[in-house]
Amino acid sequence: MSPEIIRLIAQATLDTLAMVAAAAGLGTLLGLPIGVFLATSRTGELLAAPRLNLGLGMLVNVTRSTPFIILVVAIIPFTRLIAGTSIGTGAAIVPLTVAATPFIARLVEGAIREVDHGLVEAARAMGATPLAIVRKVLIPEALPAIVLGLTLAIVSLLGFSAMVGAVGGGGLGDLGIRYGYQRFMPDVMLVVVAVLVILVQAVQTVGDRLARRLNKRLRTA
Template sequence: MSPELLRLLVVATGDTLRMVAIAAGLGTLFGLPLGVFLATSGRGELFAAPWANRVLGILVNATRSTPFIILVVAIIPFTRLVAGTSIGTNAATVPLTVAATPFIARLVEGAIREVDAGLVEAARAFGASPLQIVLKVLIPEALPGIVLGLTLAVVSLIGFSAMVGAVGGGGLGDLGIRYGYQRFMPEMMAAVVAVLIVLVQAVQTIGDRLARRLNKRLRHA
């Protein structure tokens, strides 16, 4: 591979990492409280609001069930409103964030629902408020599961970031399509795939180790 192609690969990798980091950060910022609410707003739960829970659940499911490439095209007007353009790395973070938020919300909801209900009842018996129960019982106990969920979300975002290359989103996907496919350069396509595999493996390894460490800390607490 020539130095110029290697430079393009490094730049594209940086763009992909930036897209994924921003989307994961914003997706967690929006998805974490949404997931907590979904897990605690059912009938008879801490923040009982069955109608709100049902409506938000439908919206989350609708977004998650939309294929990502269709979602990218469908929200182009919103992407232009937020990013000022519908192409490029900055624009790509908008659909990535929209896709990540409900995905993370459901993962957080699932992790919180795995927490032993007896712990919640014990906290209630000691007079803890619903917010205190969420912050001091549910989230700490569910943290290993949440970390694993976020790891899965980041891995999925790496794959989604490659898809946005098909619509001018930049990053490794765009590089693979423009050089590997359109210019018939199999070595570039192979390099892009190899980098994506390394990124996914690194994220999964870090997430697994962090979750195990948090789990051990909870057991010894």
């Protein structure tokens, strides 16, 4: 394998890490409050707003049910509006974020709904406001599960980042398609797959360890 190919693989790896990190950060920033709201806004819950909950839930479901490659193509005008272009690593962050946000929202919702309802009732009995309960009870108690959910989301984003290479999104997927497939260089494709596997294993390991550490802190608190 030539030094030029090695340089391209290194650059593609950095591009993949950059767009996954950006999409994960933006997706968490948007998905976390949406997930918290979905988990606490049904009839009789802390932030009861059932109609808004229903509408937002439907929007989340529609976005989640759209295959990613179709989503990428469908929102090209929006991508151009935000990024100024529809190709390249910067542009790929837009569909990755759009895909990550509802996914993270549902993961956060599920994590919060797993929190013991007795803790919420105890906080209510002590006069805590709904927002204080969310900040001081629900999110801290759900944090280990949220971390595991975010780990799953990042792993999924790594797969999506490879897929977006099919439409000029840059990164490892783009490199694998242009060199490994179109130029018949199976060694490049093999290296791309190996790098993606290593990245997934690294993310999963770090996420699992962090979740266990947070869980231990909760138990000893």
